[in-house]
Amino acid sequence: MKFIEFGIGNKWLVRTETELEDGTEYEEKGIKGPINFFSLYLRIWIGTTVVILDLKEGIKRQKKNRKAFKAIFGIVSC
Numbered sequence: 001m002k003f004i005e006f007g008i009g010n011k012w013l014v015r016t017e018t019e020l021e022d023g024t025e026y027e028e029k030g031i032k033g034p035i036n037f038f039s040l041y042l043r044i045w046i047g048t049t050v051v052i053l054d055l056k057e058g059i060k061r062q063k064k065n066r067k068a069f070k071a072i073f074g075i076v077s078c
Contacts, residue, residue, distance in 0.1 A: 001038070002077040004031055009045065009070025038076040045070035 003017040016032040019025045039056040046069055050062040056076075 002032070002035070003074050004035065004077065005072045005074040007070065007072035007074075009068060009072060035075065035077045038078045041074045041076065043070065043072040043074065045072075 001019050003019075004015075005017065006014050011027065012029045014030055015027050016030065017025055017027045018032070039054055041052055041054040043050060043052045045051075045064070047067050048064050050064055052060045052062070054060065054076075
């Protein structure tokens with residue numbers, strides 16, 4: 001899967017994160033295609049709490065071990 005993200009809090013303002021079948025992942029600056037639309041999401045990370053609003057999966061809340069601030073709009077691609 002690919003996650004194309006726009007927003008603040010990541011290494012780059014626009015990035016593509018690719019997850020491989022073996023569980024490894026890597027990120028690249030900019031938008032890397034091809035894009036096969038799967039879903040849209042908004043991720044807000046304040047402190048150790050992450051709230052994710054996803055068109056396919058609904059609303060999720062997670063706790064993380066590290067503190068950060070992120071406001072990300074993303075596209076999930078298969």
